[in-house]
Amino acid sequence: MNRVRLLVFNAALGPLDYRVPAGMDVEPGSVVVAPLGPRQIVGIVWEADRLPAAEVPDARLRPLLEVLPVRPLAAPLRRLIEWTADYYCASLASVARMALSSGAALRGGGTLTEYRLTGQVPERMTPQRAAALDLLEGEQATIRELGEIAGVSEGVLRGMVNAGMLEPVVVDIDRPYPRAHADHFQPLLTEHQAQVAARFVACVKDSRFHPFLLDGVTGSGKTEVYFEAIAAALEADLQVLVLLPEIALTENFLARFSARFGAPPVVWHSSLKSTERRRAWRAIGRGEAQVVVGARSALFLPFARLGLIVVDEAHEVSFKQDDGVRYNARDVAVMRARFEGVPAILASATPAIESLQMAEAGVYEKLDLPARFGGAQLPAIETLDLTKDPPERGRWLAPPLVEKLKDRLEKGEQSLLFLNRRGYAPLTLCRHCGYRFQCPNCSAWLVEHRLSARLACHHCGHETPPPAQCPECGEPDCLVACGPGVERIADEVAEIMPTARVAVVTSDTLTSPEKAAQFVAEAEAGAIDVIVGTQLVTKGYHFPDLTLVGVVDADLGLEGGDLRAGERCFQQIAQVAGRAGRGTKPGEVLIQTRHPEAPVIAALAAGDRDAFYDAETEARREAGAPPFGRWAAIIVSSEDEAEARDAARAIGGAAPNLPDVAILGPAPAPLSLLRGRFRYRLLINARRSAEVQRVIREWLGPLRFPNGVRVAVDIDPYSFV
Structure with missing residues (x-):
C-alpha cells in the first residue's frame, strides 16, 4: 500500500490522499500524522472505496510523517462511525473525532509527574494557599489539573511545591487497573432472575449479535441479572461496556460492581482528569480494561475485544445528545453491538415506546422481571387533588402530604420529595413595577438560587448576584420569588419539621461523583430524614428505609411543547415512585396534581402501566409519530x-x-x-x-x-x- 486515503478532523477539507513512505507500515484504521500546508494534522487511514475523494496524481501526493503508537481502529468501529454519520446527518470527521477523544493517549505511554499534599503546613499562609489546602485533600494530579480543582493559578501551586506543601510523584501512565473476578461473590438469584440471567449468559458465550430488552419493575434486581452476563464475558476474557445516563449514578454503581467482582470497573465520563482519560483510553485499546462504565461518549472507545454492551436506564432522555453530533446512545449502542457481533441489553423499569415496539416486532427479545427482589412490595400510590385539598397560603405541600412526612420522621423512616425544578424559584420579579429578571443571552427567566445567592440561567450558565433594588424602577427590597424550586421546598420542610435533616439533591449540589458518593453514604447511614431532589434522584438509588415519596407537582412534566411529554412524565414519576419501599418496610407514594383525571396521572394511580402504554402507542400510531x-x-x-x-x-x-x-x-x-x-x-x-x-x-x-x-x-x- 503506497497510497492511502485519510479521514481528517476537518469536515470542510474532506478526505485527503497521501503517499506512504518506504518502510512505513499502515493499514485501514491506523492513526497517522500527515502534513497539511505548514501544519501537521492527525488523521485515520480509511478504505478508499468507502470514502470518495478527488483524484490526485501520485506525483503530487505528500508523504505521511508518522504512524502513532496505538492500535488501528477496528473495522466494526469504523463501520459504526460511518453509520452514525449517515443516520444522524453528521460529518464523518465529527463522529470520528469522538473515537480519538484523548489526544494525549495517541502519543504512547511513559511516566508522568503528579503532585499531592505532604501534610506540612507552614506557619504563615496566603488565603489562596489555605483555600487550596482544603480543596486538594486526597487529590493527586498534575499542576494544571490541581489548579482547576482548587481554582488557583499554577504559580500558587508551584509556590506550595517550593514550600514543601506539595510533593511530586512519578506515575506510570499505563499502570494496570485492578482485575475484576467473575467468581468473587456469587449472589443468590430468584428462580425467575436465574432464568433471565441464563439467557444472557448463553448469548454472551455464543458471541453473536442479539438485542435484549430487560423490562423489570423498580427493585426487581435488573443489575444483579445483567451482572451475570458480565461475569460470563469476564470468564471468556472479553470486554464489557455499561452505559449509565448520569455521572451521579456512577459511584453507586461502582460500589455494587466492586462488591460483586472484587474490583471497580474503568470509568469514562466528562469529569475525568486528562491523565485519567489517557490511561483509560489506552487500556481500553489494548484490551486490558475489562469493564468500562461510562456516559454516552464511551460508545466510541476503541475496544479491542468487546463482548457485551449494557445500557442501564435505557429510557433516559439524557442518552440523547442535543449538540454537536445529535445521536441517541441507546440506538447507537445497539448498532455497535450489531457491527461487533455481540449481545446488547437495554435495561429499564419504564422502557421507551420505541423499544417496546421493537420487542413487539421481534427485533428485540423481551425478558421480564415482574416482581421486586426479596419479597419487597411495590408502593401504594395515591393522588392528592390540589383543587380540593390545597396547600396553606404561601406553601406548596398539601396537608395530607405534610402529615405523612411528620409520621415518617417520628418512625425514623426516610422520605423523598420530587420536583423537577432546580434552584429556589423559577422567576423573580419586582412587586412594585413588575420587572422580570431575564437572561441577556437567552429567552428564559433567571432562576433564583439561594444556596449560592445567585440568579442563574439554566441554558447558558449566565449568573448574577440578586440586586439590592429593582434595576428598572430602583425600588429597594421589592423582589419577589415566584413559584417553587427544590430549595424552596427544602425550606418549607425545615419550617414544618425543624428537627428534620434535609438534603437537597440536584446537579447543583452533586457536582462530582465524590459528592454523589457522600450523599449515598449519608442516606444509607440514616443521616438524612428528607431528600428533596430533581430527576437526579429518580433512578438507581436503593435506600431501604425510604418509605414515602411525594411528587410535589406532577403536572409540571405535562407542560410545554414536548411531543413525548406524556411518556416522559409517566417514566419520571414511575421511577421516583420506585424509590419507596425497596426494603422490608412498605412504601407509599403521594402525587400532588390539579388534573387527577389526566391519562398519565390516572394510570400511575391505578398502577396500570400497560393501559397507559397501549393508549400512548395508539395515539402515536394515529399521529404518525415514532415509532410508527x-x-x-x-x-x-x-x-x-x-x-x-x-x-x-x-x-x-x-x-x-x-x-x-x-x-x-x-x-x-x-x-x-x-x-x-x-x-x-x-x-x-x-x-x-x-x-x-x-x-x-x-x-x-x-x-x-x-x-x-x-x-x-x-x-x-x-x-x-
Whole structure:
C-alpha cells in the first residue's frame, strides 16, 4: 500500500490522499500524522472505496510523517462511525473525532509527574494557599489539573511545591487497573432472575449479535441479572461496556460492581482528569480494561475485544445528545453491538415506546422481571387533588402530604420529595413595577438560587448576584420569588419539621461523583430524614428505609411543547415512585396534581402501566409519530436575528413537496434566543418508509448561507425547544 486515503478532523477539507513512505507500515484504521500546508494534522487511514475523494496524481501526493503508537481502529468501529454519520446527518470527521477523544493517549505511554499534599503546613499562609489546602485533600494530579480543582493559578501551586506543601510523584501512565473476578461473590438469584440471567449468559458465550430488552419493575434486581452476563464475558476474557445516563449514578454503581467482582470497573465520563482519560483510553485499546462504565461518549472507545454492551436506564432522555453530533446512545449502542457481533441489553423499569415496539416486532427479545427482589412490595400510590385539598397560603405541600412526612420522621423512616425544578424559584420579579429578571443571552427567566445567592440561567450558565433594588424602577427590597424550586421546598420542610435533616439533591449540589458518593453514604447511614431532589434522584438509588415519596407537582412534566411529554412524565414519576419501599418496610407514594383525571396521572394511580402504554402507542400510531413515523428537526441559528429568519425562510422555500413527508415551519423556536443566538425551527414528520436522511441532504445540500448562520439537523429529536 503506497497510497492511502485519510479521514481528517476537518469536515470542510474532506478526505485527503497521501503517499506512504518506504518502510512505513499502515493499514485501514491506523492513526497517522500527515502534513497539511505548514501544519501537521492527525488523521485515520480509511478504505478508499468507502470514502470518495478527488483524484490526485501520485506525483503530487505528500508523504505521511508518522504512524502513532496505538492500535488501528477496528473495522466494526469504523463501520459504526460511518453509520452514525449517515443516520444522524453528521460529518464523518465529527463522529470520528469522538473515537480519538484523548489526544494525549495517541502519543504512547511513559511516566508522568503528579503532585499531592505532604501534610506540612507552614506557619504563615496566603488565603489562596489555605483555600487550596482544603480543596486538594486526597487529590493527586498534575499542576494544571490541581489548579482547576482548587481554582488557583499554577504559580500558587508551584509556590506550595517550593514550600514543601506539595510533593511530586512519578506515575506510570499505563499502570494496570485492578482485575475484576467473575467468581468473587456469587449472589443468590430468584428462580425467575436465574432464568433471565441464563439467557444472557448463553448469548454472551455464543458471541453473536442479539438485542435484549430487560423490562423489570423498580427493585426487581435488573443489575444483579445483567451482572451475570458480565461475569460470563469476564470468564471468556472479553470486554464489557455499561452505559449509565448520569455521572451521579456512577459511584453507586461502582460500589455494587466492586462488591460483586472484587474490583471497580474503568470509568469514562466528562469529569475525568486528562491523565485519567489517557490511561483509560489506552487500556481500553489494548484490551486490558475489562469493564468500562461510562456516559454516552464511551460508545466510541476503541475496544479491542468487546463482548457485551449494557445500557442501564435505557429510557433516559439524557442518552440523547442535543449538540454537536445529535445521536441517541441507546440506538447507537445497539448498532455497535450489531457491527461487533455481540449481545446488547437495554435495561429499564419504564422502557421507551420505541423499544417496546421493537420487542413487539421481534427485533428485540423481551425478558421480564415482574416482581421486586426479596419479597419487597411495590408502593401504594395515591393522588392528592390540589383543587380540593390545597396547600396553606404561601406553601406548596398539601396537608395530607405534610402529615405523612411528620409520621415518617417520628418512625425514623426516610422520605423523598420530587420536583423537577432546580434552584429556589423559577422567576423573580419586582412587586412594585413588575420587572422580570431575564437572561441577556437567552429567552428564559433567571432562576433564583439561594444556596449560592445567585440568579442563574439554566441554558447558558449566565449568573448574577440578586440586586439590592429593582434595576428598572430602583425600588429597594421589592423582589419577589415566584413559584417553587427544590430549595424552596427544602425550606418549607425545615419550617414544618425543624428537627428534620434535609438534603437537597440536584446537579447543583452533586457536582462530582465524590459528592454523589457522600450523599449515598449519608442516606444509607440514616443521616438524612428528607431528600428533596430533581430527576437526579429518580433512578438507581436503593435506600431501604425510604418509605414515602411525594411528587410535589406532577403536572409540571405535562407542560410545554414536548411531543413525548406524556411518556416522559409517566417514566419520571414511575421511577421516583420506585424509590419507596425497596426494603422490608412498605412504601407509599403521594402525587400532588390539579388534573387527577389526566391519562398519565390516572394510570400511575391505578398502577396500570400497560393501559397507559397501549393508549400512548395508539395515539402515536394515529399521529404518525415514532415509532410508527419519522421525526427530524432543522434548527437554524445566528447572532443576527434577521440573518437567522432569512436563512430559515430560504430553507422553508426550498422544501420538497413529497407525498410521504410533511414539513412544518419555519417558526421561531420556543427558546428563540439561546446563548446569544436567535433560533428558528422546522419539523419534518414522515412515514416510516420515507428516506428522511436522503431527503434532507438533497434539500439542504445546494443551499448556501452566510458564515454566521448555523444549520443543524436533529434526527429523532427529543428536545423541541
